[in-house]
Amino acid sequence: MSTFSRFLRKSAAKAEDQTHLLKILKAVSTHDSKVEAMKNLQFKDWESARKQAATIKNHVLENLPGFLEQFEKCITERGAEVLWAGNGIEAQNYFLEICRRHHVRKVIKSKSMTTEEISLNETIESAGMQVWESDLGELIVQLAGEKPYHIVTPAMHKNTAEIAELFHDKLGVPITESAEELTMAARTYLRDAYVTADIGVTGANFLIAREGAVVLTENEGNARLTMSCPPVHVVIAGIEKILPSMDSLPLFLPLLATSGTGQQITCYNTIIRGPRRNGEVDGPQKLYIILLDNGRSDLYRKERFRESLRCIRCGACLNACPVYRTIGGHTYQTTYQGPIGSVITPHLKPMGEWQHLSYASSLCAACTSVCPVKIDLHTLLLENRWEACANHQTGMLWRFGLKFWAFFFSKRSRLNFFRRIGRIKLPIIRPFLPHGLRKRVPQIPAKTFSTLWKEYEQS
Amino acid sequence: MSSRDKTLNRLRQSVQVGKSERSVIIPDSELYTDFPVSTADLLNLFSERLRQLHGELILAEDMSAAADNLYETIYEFPPNSCLAHAPGILEEMAKLKPAIAGRLADNTMLAADSPAFARITAGITNADYLVARSGSIILSAATAGGRRLSVLPPVHIVLAYISQLVPSLDTALEGLPESSYITIITGPSRTSDIEKKLVLGAHGPKRLVVILIKNSA
Numbered sequence: 001m002s003t004f005s006r007f008l009r010k011s012a013a014k015a016e017d018q019t020h021l022l023k024i025l026k027a028v029s030t031h032d033s034k035v036e037a038m039k040n041l042q043f044k045d046w047e048s049a050r051k052q053a054a055t056i057k058n059h060v061l062e063n064l065p066g067f068l069e070q071f072e073k074c075i076t077e078r079g080a081e082v083l084w085a086g087n088g089i090e091a092q093n094y095f096l097e098i099c100r101r102h103h104v105r106k107v108i109k110s111k112s113m114t115t116e117e118i119s120l121n122e123t124i125e126s127a128g129m130q131v132w133e134s135d136l137g138e139l140i141v142q143l144a145g146e147k148p149y150h151i152v153t154p155a156m157h158k159n160t161a162e163i164a165e166l167f168h169d170k171l172g173v174p175i176t177e178s179a180e181e182l183t184m185a186a187r188t189y190l191r192d193a194y195v196t197a198d199i200g201v202t203g204a205n206f207l208i209a210r211e212g213a214v215v216l217t218e219n220e221g222n223a224r225l226t227m228s229c230p231p232v233h234v235v236i237a238g239i240e241k242i243l244p245s246m247d248s249l250p251l252f253l254p255l256l257a258t259s260g261t262g263q264q265i266t267c268y269n270t271i272i273r274g275p276r277r278n279g280e281v282d283g284p285q286k287l288y289i290i291l292l293d294n295g296r297s298d299l300y301r302k303e304r305f306r307e308s309l310r311c312i313r314c315g316a317c318l319n320a321c322p323v324y325r326t327i328g329g330h331t332y333q334t335t336y337q338g339p340i341g342s343v344i345t346p347h348l349k350p351m352g353e354w355q356h357l358s359y360a361s362s363l364c365a366a367c368t369s370v371c372p373v374k375i376d377l378h379t380l381l382l383e384n385r386w387e388a389c390a391n392h393q394t395g396m397l398w399r400f401g402l403k404f405w406a407f408f409f410s411k412r413s414r415l416n417f418f419r420r421i422g423r424i425k426l427p428i429i430r431p432f433l434p435h436g437l438r439k440r441v442p443q444i445p446a447k448t449f450s451t452l453w454k455e456y457e458q459s
Numbered sequence: 460m461s462s463r464d465k466t467l468n469r470l471r472q473s474v475q476v477g478k479s480e481r482s483v484i485i486p487d488s489e490l491y492t493d494f495p496v497s498t499a500d501l502l503n504l505f506s507e508r509l510r511q512l513h514g515e516l517i518l519a520e521d522m523s524a525a526a527d528n529l530y531e532t533i534y535e536f537p538p539n540s541c542l543a544h545a546p547g548i549l550e551e552m553a554k555l556k557p558a559i560a561g562r563l564a565d566n567t568m569l570a571a572d573s574p575a576f577a578r579i580t581a582g583i584t585n586a587d588y589l590v591a592r593s594g595s596i597i598l599s600a601a602t603a604g605g606r607r608l609s610v611l612p613p614v615h616i617v618l619a620y621i622s623q624l625v626p627s628l629d630t631a632l633e634g635l636p637e638s639s640y641i642t643i644i645t646g647p648s649r650t651s652d653i654e655k656k657l658v659l660g661a662h663g664p665k666r667l668v669v670i671l672i673k674n675s676a
Contacts, residue, residue: 026655042493065467085462086465179658182653183650228611268648269645270642277637281569282570297466297469
């Protein structure tokens with residue numbers, strides 16, 4: 001079955017699933033009210049703040065190669081090792097090489113979408129090592145053998161009862177209805193992992209060019225533990241994560257927290273400027289930074305799509321999207337779901353296989369209106385459709401369907417013929433219409449608009 | 460060609476400079492509401508924010524009161540179960556309140572391996588800055604006894620002076636010490652990953668206690 005057919009089948013199933021819908025609506029509405037309140041509470045003018053953020057990110061994109069070199073130089077001088085990975089396989093190989101060098105058997109990870117992108121957990125496990133996800137949401141989906149449902153809230157689709165059952169099965173925790181007890185069970189389970197792991201893996205929220213720093217933002221403390229306890233720290237980050245200097249953080253940290261979770265600023269924001277330094281009592285002795293391209297430079301070359309590299313992965317467009325809310329995160333079958341995922345995935349993976357995501361949108365522009373870095377998401381979805389058509393990557397059915405449509409609609413008499421058939425034979429052609437069987441299709445009226453108009457003019 | 464050169468070349472071939480507006484850094488005072496100015500404002504805002512975040516704030520009139528406050532916070536913990544790195548402040552406190560020393564583990568523990576370190580109940584540290592606008596505490600590996608002391612133990616106690624309060628993050632980031640690790644702490648560790656319900660103490664400290672000393676030495 002093709003990716004597209006799977007997508008259609010899964011979306012149809014999820015759209016009908018009332019329990020799923022209620023869970024997501026509950027999560028999203030709690031989130032929405034918090035975010036809206038924090039925008040007004042914290043910012044004098046949200047609109048000018050996000051405009052400022054977009055301007056800074058544009059400045060980054062205009063100088064990206066220079067900034068990347070500056071980042072590499074600064075952080076290398078402070079003892080880190082920077083590795084450039086052209087694609088996921090290369091990044092995996094770098095990581096395995098680092099593990100061999102340091103005789104790694106246990107890996108602790110904090111939440112990172114970039115490591116999801118390169119399937120790092122699978123790589124680690126097939127190399128015979130153990131890996132623990134330490135973010136609570138990520139731990140839940142890891143134990144359930146699933147992929148993250150949402151780039152910010154990985155376990156959004158599971159309610160307390162489901163998590164209690166999962167923890168009971170996998171961790172032997174007594175069944176409970178308390179989120180507090182479940183969180184404490186995860187805390188206890190992971191304590192040992194932090195202090196005995198041989199290596200800690202994190203992503204990065206920002207890479208600072210001028211000062212040479214990696215910035216991580218989180219609430220639980222798992223990222224801080226991951227980069228404090230193990231003797232080796234590996235950062236895996238996309239090349240678009242650059243900010244010019246620390247001066248941008250007083251804007252970007254509150255902006256990300258407000259858009260992502262409706263907080264003024266997240267609980268922990270940590271700036272890493274290298275491995276343990278002389279005179280410091282702890283911290284990793286080695287710091288590796290794997291800079292991941294994996295299609296980003298191709299996206300960069302397409303001038304129209306370049307602005308999608310401004311994304312700071314706050315998840316706001318997912319929460320706002322009526323399609324995401326209806327079909328849910330897993331249906332996309334991508335690392336990055338929702339509007340931003342539908343925009344970038346066809347460029348990072350084969351366009352032909354993934355272009356259908358550009359149609360998973362009503363073009364209502366809710367995504368564009370909430371984006372904190374003002375990415376014109378819904379227009380980019382249209383651009384994607386255009387590009388797929390121009391490159392003939394839309395599939396036979398679509399092309400012939402459109403030709404068929406054009407044939408009938410280009411001449412009045414043919415259209416009227418179609419109407420006549422439709423009026424009599426609607427029940428027969430009904431299953432072939434692309435609306436899905438559950439949706440009501442209006443009856444075709446007896447008279448066309450043009451007939452009615454003529455009659456009106458004559459009367 | 461290495462992947463580094465491939466990526467950089469590909470970016471360079473299509474880079475276009477000078478098309479968009481120049482970005483100017485806007486100061487926090489223009490970006491954010493509630494921008495504190497006077498010392499009283501700073502203190503009020505900091506304590507309001509920290510309490511909203513479920514942090515505990517203890518205001519001490521002077522060093523001797525602060526020493527009492529510290530002892531009251533840690534006396535219920537087992538002997539030698541607290542670990543401190545607060546040069547300057549802590550020595551003075553221990554002089555004023557010798558009982559404090561009985562709770563403290565030996566300072567060499569700071570460099571202990573993590574399994575041993577994990578037995579510590581409370582980490583006591585200095586801070587570099589306190590940020591009033593967000594109720595945050597900024598510390599670095601240099602000032603806070605490394606990376607683990609403020610995150611691995613279930614309780615984190617911060618000893619700081621009122622004079623360390625700054626209005627917002629921009630002021631604080633200008634004057635940070637040379638360190639491999641700087642962290643901005645805003646309340647005790649938290650998560651809302653299960654049905655958006657707030658739970659404190661996800662992986663980091665469940666309790667964050669700030670003892671703020673009024674008369675700086």
